[in-house]
Amino acid sequence: MYPATPSGMPALSRFGIPLGLAGLGGGWSAARSSLGSPMWPEEILYGAASSLWLVLTAVYVFRGLRRRGAFRADLRHELAGPFASFIPLVGILLSSHYSQYLPPWGAWLCTAFIAALAIVAAQLLAHWVTGGVSMQSIHPGYLLPVVPGFFVASIGFSTVHAHSAAMAAFGIGAFFWLVIGTVVTVRLMTGGELPPAAKIGLSAYLAAPATANIAWMVSHPGPVGGVQLGLTGVLLIMALMQVMLLPEYRRLPFTQMFWVFTFPVAATSNYAIRWLATTDIPDREIYAWTVLGLATAFTLLIAARTALTAISPKSAAGKQVRSPLSSVGP
Template sequence: MHALSRFGIPLGLAGLGGGWSAARSYLGAPLWPEEILYATATAMWLVLTATYVFRGLRRKGTFRSDLKHEVAGPFASFVPLVGILLSSHYSQYLPPWGSWVCGAFIAALAIVAAQLLAHWVTAGVSMQSIHPGYLLPAVAGSFVASIGFSIIHAHDAAIATFGVGMFFWLLVGTVVTVRLMTGGELTPAAKPGLTAYLAAPAAANIAWMVSHPGPMGAVQLGLTGVLAIMTLLQVMLLAEYRKLRFTPAFWVFTFPVGATTNYAIRWLAATSLPGREVYAWTILGLATAFTLAIAARTAASRGSRTQRDKSHTVNEGG
């Protein structure tokens, strides 16, 4: 598992934290699940960032090399992406410092995304190596940045950043889809990245809703339709996902699930659908159970690997 892909863990926890935040606002959910998720995500992000930076200090050019990695390169955006989610959440407790920190992480994400794009457009990657994770930096990342700007009350910047996300959604999304349709089957390790097709519309819907509070207009309804069909796509892909051997890379599933849950709660609250609160709580419960299951499987697999390593060491010593 590449070091950058490990940032999918705090990203997924923060994504679910956003779902519980929406539940607190619209369903009267308690505060503690949201804060536990964000605190855990913060601790994980700090540890992973410190470890990654320390490794980079020991090996000059590590980050530049990782950016150019054909498979893991897009995951470089996870570092500032998680920072945006965390700082925008804590900005409510630390004004105005939280807003400045959030803005700094958005700027960092823009720099990382621009570096990645510059590498890609100069023939830095082969068509065969492209995977759905390429949607994350400039597409889902831009929508998350738009959400961050809305939370810190920078409305004009939120709209501008949303436009950036829409542009690259069309551009990069077309390239990724063409590769998937014509370039052969993805490797098993890359298949969890197909959930990026869900992350992009989920983040886009949240971004537009928080920047345009009130009755849903045509843009919101159109984006909701895209999210609905992308959710159905994920249902159709369940058979493929079930064939995969579990690895910590499965954390890539958790952020799209958390973001979709976040929007589903907001959308249901804006409708007059009978039983909408029951549906919202059910969706939130399933998303929470799913993330906890991934965490439990990760801990179990890590424990098994540690035990195997100890047994191997003992056998060698014997």
């Protein structure tokens, strides 16, 4: 059973905001390389993500200092624990981007955040394999630290030109994609319905192949090979599954947890832009701009609903706030 009030869920889920903004910044960065887009959208997104991440980290650390063992308790929480990986994950994305302006400091920071992610992931794994969680409590968010997390680490290593380390990180992500992905899928197929707070984590099924595709492409520039095509096929079927899950998402009341959706969407658009640039599809630039525009509009919609909820929390509490996805689909 899940606790009624997850201890660290509100604090840790807020890091989904800078994660989504940084992910969308990566999409605009891909557009600058492939489509010649201006630099200012990605810099605004990365700047906003940096500011929010610094503020949220400071608040979270201050909270931890006031309550001894807060981070350990959050890390061991059956529902909220995996979201602790968002803190170093955002750091990897930001330091990878700014490494182009701050060599070699950016590379050192990127490596430090990857090390922090590895420590968090190792702590989570040690807790999981020693009976720290029950099968019923497992949800798709358990993929985030060890699958998309290490694929992002691979991207970070490639950005700072550490190819061997990038392949090692990719191998870790691929291993846990198979292992943890199997456990999570078995739980979902046999363990009954997820609680609403955990259903948003189903987007991790999209985040995994999206980040894997980007990681492989940036570490293997040049013609698209068999591995890339295979990963692209996995991404396509996972994207189709997300479309089929829209009725489930539309029934969820809007909360700040909806920011968790933005990173998988942004990462998918990032890869789509990169992949389209390698093809001879007619009007591929139109398709690329369409994908980026939809991802940007989705993130802006989530931001607008978040602001609306913050401005009028009483009215939001008095009635169910419908999901932004309620306007998507039939």
